[in-house]
Amino acid sequence: MGVKVHLGSVNITEETKKLMREALDAGVISQGRYTEDFEAAIRKKFSAPYALSASSGTAADTLMLAAAKYLRPGKDEVIIPALTFIAHVNAAYYNHLKPVFVDVGPDFQIDTSKIEEKITPRTLAITPVNLLGGFCDMDAIADIARRRGIWFLSDDCEAFGSTYKGKYAGTLADAGTYSFFASHTICCGEGGMVVTKHKEMADLIVSLRNHAVKSHNVAEKFVFPRIGFNAKMNSMEAIIGLGLIGRLDEFIAKKKRNYAVLRDGLGVDLIPDTSDRSHVLHGFPLMFASQNQRDEALQKIFNAGIECRKLFSSIPTDEEAYRYLGYTPGAFPVAEDLSHRTLYLPIHQNLTDEDLAFMVHTVKPLLA
């Protein structure tokens, strides 16, 4: 059976079509004024002092860590939750940083009570992820980072538009990252962004994403004081984002409504809003009593034509890619348990009432 309900959905607006025509006529397709306009739109929307576009969320994570490392040399460990998307961990690897994993709590987010015991003189940063669009205890992490003199760098690729005490995800830490890949609230095809409070970090990222050129002065264009990346967003992606950012509030309202319909229809509410946290979720999470039950449900839901996903794994224990670090099953019991028993359903802004009713009709019997 074909897919009836997709995990993510693309919106191409009239504004995008107009800008795209203008850009194509002018031959502006690489990084340039449209990427700058998209960065300015993000800065304005989220009240972020600096916003730097990148070729993907993975690239944004990588650039953020690279800049943090160059600004505080000699530190080579980063604290990362065991339960996250693998790209978050890969970004540390690309920077020759050792991931030091911390288990999560029952809310899917990094267990802040277990962070301090992992801090050493080599710790560069705490890099939590606001998983599925929920929030870690951002105040507690900010406090630890401040007291211990380390960076607080959050991966907000799944939390675009979520707010914590009225502030947007991404703007709560020293820096944060977004992804504009297909399953995210704003989809540009590919793309990412780093937002930061720190000018020196922003300046470094502008250089690092462009092979680490010394400056844009013609005489210094081919002078490279550091090893950089080619991680620039192009104009086509920025224009898709520019056409969507004005509709973000509408998308947020739709995703929140979809969450409420699924919550009420299925009787499940794993990441509820609270008085100070308003979540724009990446997917609608469902938890089962056992891994077998989860796996069976995943297959049945998928076979019915609803694109769903297993929750990410406990990276150090479950992913072969990181087996070389030597962790054995049981090292991160909560992350392992949650990842084995959870799946998530689509929640995107273009779901119709029929899609939602079909999802409730299909999934509800599997929860009995």
Ligand SMILES: Cc1ncc(COP(=O)(O)O)c(C=O)c1O
């Ligand atoms: C938590 C998290 N970090 C990083 C990424 C990487 O983003 P991208 O796919 O744009 O490289 C994702 C992607 O979905 C993600 O969910």
